[in-house]
Amino acid sequence: xxxxxxxxxxxxxxAGASAAALLTLSACSPxxxxxxxxxxxxxxxxxxxFAAASLEESFKTLGKKFEKEHPGTKVAFSFGxxxxxxxxxxxxxxxxxFAAASxxxxAIVTDRQDAAGAPITFVRxxxxxxxxxxxxxxxxxxxxxxxxxxxxxxxxxxVPCGAAARKALDASGLKLTxxxxxxxxxxxxxxxxxKEADAAVVYKTDVRAAGEKVRGVDFPESxxxxxxxxxxxxxxxxxxxxxxxxxxxxxxxxxQKVLSGAGFLKP
Numbered sequence: 001x002x003x004x005x006x007x008x009x010x011x012x013x014x015a016g017a018s019a020a021a022l023l024t025l026s027a028c029s030p031x032x033x034x035x036x037x038x039x040x041x042x043x044x045x046x047x048x049x050f051a052a053a054s055l056e057e058s059f060k061t062l063g064k065k066f067e068k069e070h071p072g073t074k075v076a077f078s079f080g081x082x083x084x085x086x087x088x089x090x091x092x093x094x095x096x097x098f099a100a101a102s103x104x105x106x107a108i109v110t111d112r113q114d115a116a117g118a119p120i121t122f123v124r125x126x127x128x129x130x131x132x133x134x135x136x137x138x139x140x141x142x143x144x145x146x147x148x149x150x151x152x153x154x155x156x157x158x159v160p161c162g163a164a165a166r167k168a169l170d171a172s173g174l175k176l177t178x179x180x181x182x183x184x185x186x187x188x189x190x191x192x193x194x195k196e197a198d199a200a201v202v203y204k205t206d207v208r209a210a211g212e213k214v215r216g217v218d219f220p221e222s223x224x225x226x227x228x229x230x231x232x233x234x235x236x237x238x239x240x241x242x243x244x245x246x247x248x249x250x251x252x253x254x255x256q257k258v259l260s261g262a263g264f265l266k267p
Contacts, residue, residue: 043242044072048094050085051077052101052160052229053184054125057209058262059099059250065258066249073242081159081184082106089114089234096243099231099250101125101185102160106230116237119230122251123264126226127164128204129217130192137198142168142219145199146176153191153200154178161185164225165201171224189214203227205263228267 047066051059056079063075078085078095082105089095090112098115099122100106106119131139137150145152154176155162162181169176179197182188189206191197193213207216231250237243249255260266 043070043239043245045239045242046074046076047096047239047242047246048076048078049097049099049246050089050093050095051079051097051099052082052085053079053186054101054161054203054205055079055099055229056186058205058259058264061258062246062249062255065254066246069249070242070245075246079186081156083108083158084183094236094238095234096237096239097231097246098234099229100160101229102163102227103230104163105160106232109232109234114235115232116235116240117233119232120251121228121267122231122256123229123259124226124267125203125205125229125264127161127168127201127219127222128207129219130189130200130202130207130210130214131217132192132195132198133212133215135215135217139199139217141217142172142201142221143174145201146174150199151179151197152176153180153182153188153197155185155188155202156181156183159184160227161188161201161203164222164227167225168201168219168221172221203263208263226265229264 049059059077063077066075067073082100082102085098086105086108089098089109098109109115110119129139131137139145154165157163157166185202185206188200189202189210192200193210204216207214231247233240233243233247
């Protein structure tokens with residue numbers, strides 16, 4: 001079966017599984033997905049946030065801040081490839097907020113009119129090469145990734161980090177055949193962390209989050225492929241009050257400080 005067909009089938013399977021899991025969660029928890037009975041003006045209950053994998057560390061930090069600032073609330077996250085998350089939302093998963101790693105993947109949701117209002121770009125992100133610690137293969141440029149025998153991993157072209165990598169490669173005129181395409185940026189980075197690959201093209205924020213597990217190498221072509229990250233409240237959000245408050249936190253000076261500290265660029 002062609003790789004694209006495998007990819008499509010996997011997205012549908014994950015979307016269905018995500019929707020089923022969240023529906024079950026909604027049925028089991030009296031607070032999940034509802035702001036009914038909360039005090040006027042004060043968010044309560046569970047807010048469900050679907051977010052790009054590259055936002056995991058920052059959003060978990062913001063989730064803890066949100067729960068502390070709003071007692072009685074809980075933030076439930078689902079992280080993954082933006083295209084897979086978008087498919088889950090359009091498939092009926094009861095999410096409140098969607099934060100994507102590209103305008104293209106956000107458009108999957110807005111084209112189906114599943115967003116409440118226009119999405120807002122809240123950060124940007126730039127690519128970097130992740131190598132093994134110490135950079136034993138002496139990789140110093142995007143061109144170095146085409147060396148014979150070097151095991152390089154890319155994100156799948158359908159997810160934002162893969163599309164950005166493809167754009168950078170096209171800008172440089174380089175031909176690169178990776179040993180694998182991964183479903184999201186964390187999966188690509190993990191291949192290097194486990195020494196199953198020599199290098200991966202990922203986001204700067206993920207290299208920073210990995211600490212000493214990898215080494216980052218900048219490359220000038222990444223400037224041609226900076227991704228905008230939009231965030232949107234979803235039209236059928238079960239808990240719109242808490243969702244609005246969470247989006248406000250992400251866009252606030254406090255939220256932007258957390259995101260900038262993780263390496264994200266200002267929009």
